Amino acid sequence: MSQDQLYQYAALANDFFLIHAPAIMNPYVSVLIFLSVSIFLFQQYINGRQHRKLSEKTIPSKIRKIVKPEEFEKARLYSLDKSTFSFVSELFGLLNLLYFVFQWYPKIWDFSGEAALKYLGAKTEIYQSLIYLGIMVVIGKIQA
Numbered sequence: 001m002s003q004d005q006l007y008q009y010a011a012l013a014n015d016f017f018l019i020h021a022p023a024i025m026n027p028y029v030s031v032l033i034f035l036s037v038s039i040f041l042f043q044q045y046i047n048g049r050q051h052r053k054l055s056e057k058t059i060p061s062k063i064r065k066i067v068k069p070e071e072f073e074k075a076r077l078y079s080l081d082k083s084t085f086s087f088v089s090e091l092f093g094l095l096n097l098l099y100f101v102f103q104w105y106p107k108i109w110d111f112s113g114e115a116a117l118k119y120l121g122a123k124t125e126i127y128q129s130l131i132y133l134g135i136m137v138v139i140g141k142i143q144a
Contacts, residue, residue: 029101032101033097033098033101036094036097037094040090040091040094043090044087044090047083047086047087047090050083051080051083051084051087054076054079054080054083055080057073057076059072108132108135108136109128109132111135112128112129112131112132112135113128115131116128116131
């Protein structure tokens, strides 16, 4: 793949996702985002098909003689819950990648410094670190 083709793919990713962040100026990052989002969307499509199939309450004829109806229902409900969790988990995995790529962590650090100065009147990094840690813990709890 030539450098020109790589820049074309990066421009396509920028136009497709309407991305205008400093980290995106690197064509490799644009390709990374494009591929990551494409894989995520494909996995969600496959998971959605499986989720719809798991929503069917009838036992397939091929396993009707092997599996008892109550065992099938338990397995079906468990798989539905697992599928729902998978949707949410993969979404947060993509968000973590985007946090890193869009350099939101340094922005949160800067916000922490501004908050420490404005609300605590402190210019030290200790207060800034505590506020940053608090914000990151809240984000982590929301994602968990």
